[in-house]
Amino acid sequence: MNFAVPTEAFIMLSMVLFILGAMGVLLRRNAILIFMSVELMLNAANLALVAFARQWGQMNGQLFVFFVMTVAAAEVAVGLALIVAIFRNKRSINIDDLHQMEG
Amino acid sequence: MGFELVLFIALGGLAVLLAVGMLISKNAVHSALFLIGNFACVAVLYLLLDAPFISMVQIVVYTGAIMVLFLFVIMLLGAEHTTDTTRSFRWLTGLATTAAIALLTAMGAPLVLGGVDLPQAQGDNPQLRIVHGANISDNPNVIVTLRGRDTLTSEPLRFGDVTGFFSVPAGDYTVILNREDGSVVAPPAQLKLAQGDVLTAIAYGAVDLERGTFPSIAVVPARTISERNGETLLKVLNAYSDDTLRLVDLGPNKVLDTRQRPVLDEKGAPTGQQVTTIDDTVIATDLVKGLPIQAAYAVGTHTLAFVNSNNEVVFTLFDYELKRNTEQLVVLAPDVDQPANLDGSVRPRVLRNPALATPTMGQYGSPAGIGLMLFTDYLLPMNIVGFLLLVAMIGVIVLTRPDTASVQRRVVRRRKVSRPLTSVITQQTGSDVLSDTPKLEAPSGD
Structure with missing residues (x-):
């Protein structure tokens, strides 16, 4: 089967988005932005899954995307609740202010 | 360059730009909006990838629910301005950028240079099930053996039985029908199974030594993708009559409505001859013996009939239910259980087995x-x-959860400890209790 847009192109795009997300997690200090970068990475992984699902002609990849989205929704709800709780205690969501484990 | 490729490049580039915007934006609200744009672009890319349902879920769940939650929390905390001033890991910036470029090169180079051999869709092993609709009057039970790259033997099948789907490696197979005592019913039939095939093999026909006919095998694709909602896929097999039959919906009056029409010649003038046409809805035509015909008909309970070329009803199916998202195998077979007609011909019947109705596969990527x-x-x-x-x-x-109860208790306890009663009295009376009262001295002398 020949696709109008090759699967490799989608994988490249997914890779670029994933790496941008990973850089966001490493470079940004704001907890909410780190969270958004994690969402970007999950989304990039979803794109790769859907692209591979089309490559194989099987819908299992799309079902995995469905599950990843559900887990992401749960994760965002808990994560944002954590951020709100931390903000209540610390008056800040800059993760550099949260060095509690440092000696 | 096709439209899809142009769309991919435009949307992919936009998605990357929006992701970069999210990364470098100083305002958290702007970051969230950039991310919403990115998710919307990816949703359109899902449409390009034949995943319409995932695309809609992406819009509703990601750009809708999740990002609204993000924006809500940003607004709630008043954390729009993300000052990264108190950065402890300045050295991380360079390292992360280097690592990202290295990762991109390591993963992207094989893709760009074509070193990755992506396997193509091959499909699963072929699946086959067998329907026994053959008229073997002396001993109706049949054992079906499939011989090829793998040998499979079925349970003894009664007339009208349907086996489950079994999976075999692709290749050429020989189908052998045996009686329970092992004697062969029919000459072996050849069957070619390819990757991804899902088939129903129907044993049909009768043993008639005088005319030299034997049961044989008709193959119908199963688990097909239904293209139209609200219609049942019908797979009709005439395994009974040598005549060419039609399948007709008799309608509510349950009688075949026919009409005499004059036959017209090429110029449109009546030739004086009359032809009989059917007024009821014809579902399938050209039902030659052993040749399955696929048709689609409305969901519901109908009275269907097989009609021969003389417009005579061969067999009527009263109150035949056609279910939604189902493919229904309709096999008109000779009935071995009933006594024959006066002229010695066997009466027909349609196999009624719930297993003959199977769900159709949903279209790829559809809800x-x-x-x-x-x-x-x-x-x-x-x-x-x-x-x-x-x-x-x-x-x-x-x-x-607002943790009010435990907070109050803690405060009360601390007040008791940190503020002794004397200091409370001091605050309320304005005079120092401890210094103003004469100190009690221990009585001495005893």
Whole structure:
């Protein structure tokens, strides 16, 4: 089967988005932005899954995307609740202010 | 360059730009809006990838629910301005950028240079099931053996029985019909099974030594993708009559309505001859013996009839139910259980086995297809994910619960300890209790 847009192109795009997300997690200090970068990475992984699902002609990849989205929704709800709780205690969501484990 | 490729490049580039915008934006609200744009671009890319349902879920769940939650929390905390001033890991910036470029090169180079050999869709092993509709009057039970790269033998099948689907490696097979005592019913039939095939093999026909006919095998594709909603896929096989039959919906009056029409010649003038036409809805035509015909008909309960070329009803199916999203195999077979007609011919009957109605596959990426898989192959993961969502909900409630009760108790206890009664009295009376009262001295002298 020949696709109008090759699967490799989608994988490249997914890779670029994933790496941008990973850089966001490493470079940004704001907890909410780190969270958004994690969402970007999950989304990039979803794109790769859907692209591979089309490559194989099987819908299992799309079902995995469905599950990843559900887990992401749960994760965002808990994560944002954590951020709100931390903000209540610390008056800040800059993760550099949260060095509690440092000696 | 095709339209899809142009769309991909435009949307992909936009998605990357929006992701970069999210990364470098100083305002958290702008970051969230950039991310919403990115998710919307990816949703359109899902449409390019034949995943319309996932695309809609992406819009609703990601750009809708999740990002609204993000924006809500940003606004709630008043954390729009993300000053990264108190950065402790300045050296991380360079390192992360280097690592990202290295990762991109390591993963992208094989893709760009074509060193990755992506396997193509091959499909699963072929699947086959067998329907016994052959008229073997002396001993109706039949054992079907499939011989080829793998040998499979069925249970003894009664007339009208349907086996389950069994999976075999692709290749050429020989189908052998045996009686229960091992004697061969019919000459072996050849069957070619390719990757991805899902087939129903119907044994049909009668043993007639005088005319030299033997049962043979007709093959119908099963688990096909239904293209139209609200219609049942019918796979009709005439395994009874040597005549060419038609399948007709008799309508509410349950009688075949015919009409005499004059036959016209080429110029449109009546020739004086009359032809009989059927007024009822004809579902399938050209039902030659052993040649399955596929047709689609409206969902509901109908009275169907097989009509021969003389416009005579051969067999009537009263109150035949056609279900939604179902493919129904209709096999008109000679009935071995009933006594024959006066002229010695065998009466027909349609095989009525619930297993002959199977769900059609949903179209690739459609809600129907994904729903079917969710409730069959992925039922347990679906339950686990539902449980996870429940746990997450309880977790959120516990995390954000205003902890007033315990706070008050702690404050009260601390006041008791830190402010002794004397200091409270001092504050209220204005005079120092401890210094103004004469000190009690221990009585001495005793």
